[in-house]
Amino acid sequence: MKSGTRPVKGTRKMIANMTPVLQPGTYVFCTMLNTEDATAAATLALATFAEDEGMSLVLEKSEADRLGLSYGEKMRRITLMVYSSVSGVGLTAAVAGELARHRIPANVVAATQHDHVFVPKKHADRALDALRVLQARARDGQDEFTDAD
Incomplete structure (x- = not known):
């Protein structure tokens, strides 16, 4: 992480900047x-x-x-590339909720720099697409997310 980089805290900001990346490996x-x-x-x-x-x-x-x-x-890992604050509210709920709407199981692991979403291997591409659409909706202001920071 670059020196001086600050974690993102607002719900809409976290989602709009999450940039999901499907990592290699199972x-x-x-x-x-x-x-x-x-x-x-x-x-x-x-x-x-x-x-x-x-x-x-x-x-x-x-x-x-x-x-x-x-x-x-067998699971695949999607990393959310936003540096989200540990005190930020709503990122995990939004991601899990969006995947649930698509009937995709998810196990979210929050680390210091990023959140990692583990999804069944057979659903990885659909999950990535769903998260990209969620991110686009947040960027365009087309969703219910509000920033509380």
Whole structure:
């Protein structure tokens, strides 16, 4: 991130500037119970989260296969390129809501610089199109989003 870059906070501004990008690769969500194994696997993970049931990991499918881990749906990752404020309101809700209208499941992971939307591989192109349309509507002022900043 460039020095001096400030996070975007307003709902319409976040959506209008989100610029969704479909990332290469296929990802899976896994859970590991063994702490020692999970710690080693975490170094390969895109994201981790410690839950009561074990360590949840987001891994490239090839890494999960190599480690012999079980997983469910194969996912693609769409990165929202806007640097959204952690105190910004509405981006996650707008993205999840738009994808829900298209009957596309989504798992949104917020990181420090960007939000990442994981969608089933078979719906990735439709999801990307839906998010681009949402962004265009926000840019054109054709949607219900208002800025509270």
